[in-house]
Amino acid sequence: MRDVAIIGVGAHPTGQFTHMAMKDMAHVAIWGALEDAGVNPRDLNVAYVGNSLGGLLTGQEGIRGQVVMQHSGITGIPVINVENACASAATALRGAWLEVASGAADVAIAVGVEKMYVGDTARTIGALSAVSELDLSQMGMQFTTSYAIHPKINLREKMRTYGWTMADFAKPAVKNSYNGSLNPLAQHRRPLTIEEVVQSRVVVDPLTLYMCASISDGAAAAVLCAGNIAARFTSKKPIRIAACVLRSGQYRLPDDERPDSATTTAEQAYEAAGVGPHDIEAIELHDAMAPAELMLYERLGLCGPGEGPKLIDDGITTLRGRQPVNPSGGLCSRGHPVGATGLLQVAELVWQMRGEAGARQMEKPPKLTMAQNQGGLLLGQDSAVYATTILSC
Secondary structure: OOOEEEEEEEEEEEEOOOOOOHHHHHHHHHHHHHHHHOOOHHHOOEEEEEOOOHHHHHOOOOOHHHHHHHHOOOOOOOEEEEOEOEOHHHHHHHHHHHHHHHOOOOEEEEEEEEOOOOOOHHHHHHHHHOOOOHHHHHOOOOHHHHHHHOOOOOHHHHHHHHOOOHHHHHHHHHHHHHHHHOOOOOOOOOOOOHHHHHHOOEEEOOEEHHHEOOOOEEEEEEEEEEHHHHHHOOOOOOEEEEEEEEEEOOOOOOOOOOOOHHHHHHHHHHHHHOOOHHHOOEEEOOOOEHHHHHHHHHHOOOOOOOOHHHHHHOOOOOOOOOOOEOOOOHHHHOOOOOOOHHHHHHHHHHHHHHOOOHHHOOOOOOOEEEEEEEEOOEOOEOOOEEEEEEEEO
């Protein structure tokens, strides 16, 4: 396997863009990444395009990737459509990485795009509900509901077991809203207080509105190439993909003590990169609901059971801390256009590693970072797919 470098990233802002089609947002991200990489479309050997809900929400099936790439002036190369719930973009990145690592391609582009504002919020919520096992969606089980009552998550049980409070659930949202307020690409750019988050409208007890990621439009892209030819295109610092791991959710009964797939995916990535969790200097993780960040701290090996709130209290995962988490603002603040999120995470880490993140730039650009992404919902498992990418420079 060859070393693979990310040499360019681009993104369209996240938010409500009712006047723009999916292909228009993707165009901004694609050309941003190409220009950042110094790559001409003629240099591309293959494209992987991630999208989750476009078929249900726009009616375009089968060739969404080809439509997106043609609109950006890129035709004739292999275009692979990737649909893998909220991990669609991360899966597209993995496909592009494998193409280059295997030698099948020298230069590849990974794209993630989602158009969730289609003039009918109920339709969008219905599409999101369909990204779960059909038996669950037919029972009305939706992602916010799963965080409240799913046996593998059950926030009320966390409150009883660990003594977590509503204020603890709000802490990631407050931290990330500050980061998002510094991010010109973010959907929500107002810093929040604990009181504002806790007192916002209840969605599904104990989750409140400001603890939940919003419906969002957006796009992101990354250009990858063989590490030994990166200098041919750009003088910018190439960012090496040290590990890129994808797994499906593993069925577990309520009393099953085996590590879940979030943990095993991260452990596999750490092993492939030859690092441990405390070596990682910055993390973008999947906080679709703010309390998920606290649970993912444990599952990624950053702390012991129940210790998540303390990482924020002690400033460790804040923007100026030892191990910042979600410097972009995360899903709740930056936004969660589901089919684009995995590459939005990667773009943020690349900018941080290059020292190009503007007002939210970490004091010392990190050299080792991680993106953790997941999606879907299965019986017996809180997610259907998990992806972990480790970047180094």
